[in-house]
Amino acid sequence: MEEYSEKQLSILKVAERLFADQGFHGTSVRDIAQEADVNIAMISYYFGSKDKLLETIFKYRLEASRKFINELVENDSMEPLEKINSLIDRFVNKMLGEQYFQCIMSREQLNSQQSPIRDLIWQLKGEMLGLMRPIVTRAQEAGIFYKDVDVEMLMTTLFGTIHQVIPAQHILRSSSGVEDLNDDEYREFVKNRVSTHLKKLFKAILKHEF
Amino acid sequence: MEEYSEKQLSILKVAERLFADQGFHGTSVRDIAQEADVNIAMISYYFGSKDKLLETIFKYRLEASRKFINELVENDSMEPLEKINSLIDRFVNKMLGEQYFQCIMSREQLNSQQSPIRDLIWQLKGEMLGLMRPIVTRAQEAGIFYKDVDVEMLMTTLFGTIHQVIPAQHILRSSSGVEDLNDDEYREFVKNRVSTHLKKLFKAILKHEF
DNA sequence: GTTTAAATTAAACGTTTGTTTAACTTTGCT
């Protein structure tokens, strides 16, 4: 909620990129300071410590994610499948739009020892599940969706697929005949590809008659 | 291909667990030496360096994975969907049976700078794709599978879902009404749940008429 | 039993780590 100066934002941005690319422990505060073009001491001065810096990044991003969730107002005139499609579109756009942070999340959620950050991650995932579950459940009760579907697993597939696509992009690029796109164009291409795939997947599993 | 002594295997096992739980840079050689109950110098003595130790783990595991792949002989009497189901079963079993290593893979594949390890990972994924693609393609040509399916993305979903399940297990456990299972039983439960989910998903997308 | 190589150890090596200090500069306010 607090506001950050340009210098602080520069540190946060650089730190996010480096943490994503090299991991938290693989990145030194000197690396961050150098790339952000600030004195090393400024990091402790502004954020307290390296750990607190990571925490700040998380609070910053997760607050935005939570706001993003609450904006997903249910439009009751929509068909259940339209709602799901809209949800997928928004998730894909959001997550592929903050790939550095999603990399950090991928890493942090693997840590075995519990930490405030780990708790925040799973709390958010729980909230996102709480967003999708009622849509599915109600459509199931109305006989619109197939009943025998594991919604938790479906959510796991949603997150897992997107998280898997992020590191796979560089590889997929050379094997898709799209080398001539620039970076932004390619990002849009990937977003669309993932989104299309997931929508087909969800439609198939939710409406398929076994 | 080489054989390792008991002591070496103990180091490898401990290192794999710690790298998975805390990350490569988050684990010190002293941590490893202490938990494996060996002198610190033995790690350099046996493996050369900490980096080489990780490389050894990767070569060890990836060799096994490659052997695993080659054992997936195609039984031509099987229906395409049976083949896919068998593939899913084996992937899930394999990957959830070496969760520590899969955690390390999840982490390492995020590293931006290319390394021999990163290359090995994507090479293996390519081989696994090469395993599934012909099955799908041939079934599509025979009119058995739905044509408009992105096989690369389907593979991404397979890996992504499993990789996402691994860190989610501890959370899922408390919210599934299965707290009374012991660790081994719960692992089997998870394997079955993921496997069932993925098989339904693949069947739906491959056989669904849009 | 002697010799040679492998295994094992505690200690030390030089870096790099995250953080703090103390001096200095800038800024904003009266």
Add this chain to the structure above:
DNA sequence: AGCAAAGTTAAACAAACGTTTAATTTAAAC
């Protein structure tokens, strides 16, 4: 102008890092 707070800096800090050394023990071969 003068003062206090905030911003900024280079230098220093102790701790932890991965690795190596040199000495010692164990094992194997003859």
